[in-house]
C-alpha cells in the first residue's frame with residue numbers, strides 16, 4: 104500500500120480506535136487482560152485495527168477468516184477484524200493476531216508470496232506454509248494464558264476439511280494440504296492432552312483418504328518436532344528444509360525476517 108493522501112484517508116475511514124479493541128477486550132476477558140499486560144512490551148510495530156466491512160471488497164479478508172494480520176512495512180501492521188467494538192468471543196482471535204505481530208517483531212521468519220502474485224492457489228499455499236509453524240507457535244503462547252482453544256481448533260478443522268474436500272487437487276494444492284495436515288498434527292499435540300478429541304477422527308479419516316499426503320505430513324511433523332520451533336533460527340532451518348523437499352517453492356515465496 105502506498106502512502107498517498109487518498110490511501111491515508113481510506114485507511115482512516117476503516118480504522119477502529121484502540122480502545123474499542125484492546126480496551127474493550129481487557130475489560131471483558133481475563134485471559135486477554137493477562138496476555139496483553141504481559142506481552143504488550145514485546146509489540147514493537149504500531150498496530151492499526153481495520154473494520155472488515157468498511158474495506159473495499161478486494162482488501163477484505165478471505166472467506167472463513169476470523170482476522171488477519173497484514174504488514175505494509177516492517178514497523179506498521181494492520182489487523183483486519185469483524186466487530187466494532189470487539190466482542191468477548193473475539194478475544195482469542197485478536198490475541199492470536201497480536202501474538203503473530205510479536206513473533207514478527209522477535210525476528211521469526213515469515214513466508215509471503217512473490218511480489219505481484221495474483222494466483223489464489225499460490226497465495227493460499229504460502230499462507231499455509233507460514234501458518235504451519237507460526238500458528239502452533241502462537242497457540243502455545245495463548246494456552247499459557249489460559250485461553251481455551253479447543254473450539255477454535257475444532258472449527259478450523261471442520262472449515263479446513265470442507266475446503267480440502269471441495270478442491271480439485273493440483274500439484275500446488277496437494278502441497279498446501281500437506282502443510283495443513285502438518286499444522287493440525289502440531290496443534291493437536293498442544294491443545295489436547297491425548298488423541299481422544301473430535302479432530303483426531305477427522306485427521307484419521309483424511310489420512311485414509313489421502314495416504315500419500317498424510318505420510319508426507321507426518322514426515323515433516325517429525326522433522327519439526329526434532330528441530331523445535333521456539334527460536335527464529337530453528338524456524339529458518341525448518342523453512343530451508345521445506346525448500347529442500349519442494350525446491351519449486353523457492354520461486355513462489357519470499358521470506359521476510361526482521
Ligand SMILES: [Zn+2]
Pocket residue numbers: 199203234237238241
Ligand atoms: Zn494465525
